[in-house]
Amino acid sequence: MALHDFRCASCGYILRDHNVPIALGARRGAPSCPCSLSTTMDWVPQLGSFDAFTAFTADVNGTPTQIDSLHTLRAVERETERKFRDGIGQPLVWRDLSQNSSNRDVNSFGPSPQPTFETHNRRGIPFITRRDGRPLNGE
Ligand SMILES: [Zn+2]
Secondary structure, X not given: OEEXXXXXXXXXXXXXXXXXXXXXXXXXXXXXXXXXXXXEOEEEOOOOOOOOOOOEEEEEOOEEEEEOOHHHHHHHHHHHHHHHHOOOOOOOOOHHHOOOOOOOXXXXXXXXXXXXXXXXXXXXXXXXXXXXXXXXXXX
């Protein structure tokens, strides 16, 4: 099974992530539209970055580097990450080649840099209290 998107030519309804058997294929496995069961929806090709990789030249910490495949790109990402840990340059991540709609909220460089604050001490007592000493979130 593979997930495909379909669009109705007559009403414009878009059906996302519809499961179609791989043996059947996306065009032959197109479902009929809810507006009219006789209308077969059109397949919307997913032209993701992995389908057609276009070679490009990137500035890798001051050195022009030819990126000709995803393999080269991941190698450059790992290398810049390793050098950054050693204190050389900046880590590089090509977000458009690493993320899609399923993980767009995930930070490319590991855990979120957003600071977190302790609101309770290790005994579970809140740091912020009323003037009389009772906790704010207590009764
Ligand atoms: Zn329709």
